[in-house]
Amino acid sequence: MSIAVHNASKLFPGDAKTDERDAEVIARTALGMPSCLRPVPEEDELEGARRLEAQRADLPEDRTHQVNRLRALMLESCPAFEAAMRPEEAWCLAALERLGGPWNIRDAGRRRYRGAAKGAPAGRAEALWDSVGGSTRPTEAVVVPIIARRIREDTEEVERLAGLIGDVVRGDETYRCLLTVPGVGPRTAAQLVLDVAIEDFADHDHLASYCGLAPRNRQSGTSISSVAATPQGNRQLKNLLIFSCSCLSRSSGYFRDCFDRCRGRGMPYKAALKAVARKRLKVIFAVMRDRVPYDPGLLRA
Template identity: 35%
Template sequence: MTTTSLTADIVIGLDVGKTHHYAWVIDTQCKCLYKGKINQDQQSLTKLYTKAQRFGDTVMLVVDQPNNIGAFAVEVARQQGLQLGYLTGTRMRHASRLHAGNSKTDPKDAQIIAETAMRMPQSLQPVAHTEDAMQQLSILNGQIEDLIRTRTAYINRIRVTLLVICPILERFFAGKTLSAQWVKALILHYNSPQAIVRAGEKRLTRFLERNCPTVRNKPDKAHNLITAIASQTITMPHTEARWRSVQSYLELITHINDEIQQLQEEAEALAATMPEYQILLSMPGVGPKTAQTIIMCVGDLRDFHTPAELASYAGICPVTRQSGTSIKGEHVNRSGNKRLKNALWYSAFASIKSHERSRTYYQGKRDAGKRHNAAVMCLARRRTNVIFAMLKNHTFYDDHYKATGTIAEHPPQQAAA
């Protein structure tokens, strides 16, 4: 992402906290004008900003966390007309090494933030003001991610419990089999693995026919499941109690899946109102989830001036390392916005199957000796140029752009995510 070009007469370095912050106010000579603890409320923050505005005409607030616990302080500053800057955690750690001592305190962190912002403004990142719809989309996707993590934790807990009850049963439900509808129906209906065996293959098959009519090979599934459970003759203590916990987790997972589905529908309906969303969907390999991720990470690209800056922010371009003659070359970029990087990589991978030009470019990189992942990353970097041009020019994707010299506007096509 581009670094901020903002300059200010007064800088407020704010080390944010849950209940209070610590402020360090300096002028252009890095002279401390004010320092102290500030409560996390509107009155205290407004008083601090008003006091700083008396020292100079242009005041900039710089924080180390612009979201979560620092979001309120940032919004109060925005409402009061202050410039805003963000010093990332990595850059702050590097800057702290230039100061004497190894201690880490709130006053020292606030001082480091303020002095780094004043002396090296190019190290700051802007705190973008996102549109209302984009904020709502970000909130919805944050909820979805939290629910997915919770669901994964429940699934892992089920697997641990099954390993205690019947290890072979856990292996039988490998991968996504545990999430299958027929597996959930059986586990919720019977009160133990032994009860499944006692039911027998015919009764189990009839149960699946009544409750899971779309499942194929029902007799085979019933036979294989009973065979797997019956191969263990030892019954672990408290099996039924552990089995009830498995049933409880499965019921919670079912509710979570319903919530995720509802939130995804809301997010897709909200994203459909954004012009950037429709533009991104017109590109092969970009589906609803990928388009939403790109929008949330980069917005309308107002913070980026070139495709190279966007690629650098995403971490999909190589990093040059050089020192004399001993170290020289291009290396894999391990930094960048991981969510954006994954979205661009997976969309490039999807385009290989559905888009001829992408497939040709990928195959050319493979023929040049690159491995699969590296070739896909090269394709993602090339596609970043196209995405940048589409969003900047507000134009839909056109495969014949080079041939015609123009990008024709046409209805966006749904592509595989």
């Protein structure tokens, strides 16, 4: 809300930041541009799931930050260890959290290391052990376990929240209907249900614009207009919709035929996927609007 008020305040004179001015900006914006107002959502199970999704969406960013911190630290201490390290895998995190960095792993010995890295693929575990011999200086014995623990906790929290969200959306009728659309799996269907209030979109073109799948027109006066892809829109939903079409390019059916036609016209692979995602979004819009399962016969008609 504060970001929306800040952007709207630029339409009015003055640059003061007070509660009174914020209230005036909200009131005048509501009077002058009522179409910008959105109804307050009713408290229901999906609204609770949306809050969980907002929390879950922040965790991967923090996890990536911690992984980058860990890699930077290891790169200074032992580049070979950093190259062999797999912080996205549980066994590697367990070893780092329990023993520390390469210097500490070497001091612990092979036996303790193998016990800490239980469940690791033999080749990767041996490669990580062999790399500790190149450590040039002791790594902080406290910092590495802390970072590894943060990464593990973020990963576990993402999985836990994803499970809670899944339990909620599985009871939603729109979610079940979306699963019948080709290429739409549980992750994409859940994101659509949580991010898209279908009654807010007049047609599939407006939905495509929200998802970042509609082109952006540029024209001013007599200047030559251009149509190009836009970086705007819901980026997470855009990526899910596009890359979930990759399986359609390897299957058979209507959307595979669309993909082949796009490629036949010289489109690059990713552009063809985006074109198929845009075409499939028409189906998704109809399924969400009418809450009916996907009927492939209608596309062939």
